[in-house]
Amino acid sequence: MATAALTAPATAPPAAAAPKGAPSRTAATAIRGGNVLYSAAGRCTVGFNATKAGTYYALMAGRCVGGAKDWYADAARTVHVGVTEAVRFPGTDYAVIRYTNPAVSYPGEIDIGGSHLDVTGAAQPAVGQTVCLPGSTSAVHCGPVRALNVSVSYPEGTVSGLVQTAACAEPGAVGRPAVSGRTAIGIVIGGSGSCASGGTSYLQPVVPALQAFGLTLH
Missing domain, CATH: 2.40.10.10 (Trypsin-like serine proteases)
Structure with a gap:
């Protein structure tokens, strides 16, 4: 797959230097x-x-x-x-x-409510695989992958290649990470249903991005 070009930093760091934004004891946040x-x-x-x-x-x-x-x-x-x-x-x-x-x-x-989960890699999901939607301000919801290559329509157009799961997406969950263990699976782009009785979430797979x-x- 062709790699899209990203804008380089205004000043590239020396080869031996830490990356821009690398964790530091003096970091403000x-x-x-x-x-x-x-x-x-x-x-x-x-x-x-x-x-x-x-x-x-x-x-x-x-x-x-x-x-x-x-x-x-x-x-x-x-x-x-x-x-x-x-x-x-x-x-x-x-x-x-x-x-x-x-x-x-x-x-x-x-960030999971004050504790931290280290993500060790990314992978494409499989039907039946359990994924979880952790968040910094709400409960963690988990469920199996129901379908792959799903399409969702918006007023702006259709989004394709999505992952449909039975992990409930609460209001405000858009953008939340979805993981399987410590592996990144996708980003929540929407959902339906109630977390009290079950629900559906849709994920943008992270690997293609x-x-x-x-x-x-x-």
Whole structure:
């Protein structure tokens, strides 16, 4: 698969230096998968952190990101952490945010209500495989994969190649990471039903998004 070009950092770090945004004891804050970033248009959840050529990126839901350009770690928008690099929606549903603030760390972990799950890789799911939707502010919901290559229609157009699961997606779950054990599976792009009686979630697979931009989970 061809690799799309990403904008290089304004100043590339020396080969022996730590990547831009690498974890530091002096970091003002940390952004993990499941955390929220803020823009002038609203808020979106980080799915997974990734890296390429010494620079850190976030994978997020493309429909949520929309036309937003600048991203902040706080609702007051005082801690600028990154800029939108690419949005792929409709057709697919993901966005790539390039982190730009070296005072903030970007661990390859998911925030689960204050504890952290280290994500060790990414994979395409299989029907029947159990996936879980952890989040930083709500319960973890798990369920089996029901179908692959599912399409969902939006007013803006159709998104194809999605994963349908029986893991309930609560309101506000769009962008949340979906994992199987410590393996990244996808990003929540929507759902239906009630978590009290069962529900359905739809995931944008993470592997195609990583491959399209030459990114690696870390």
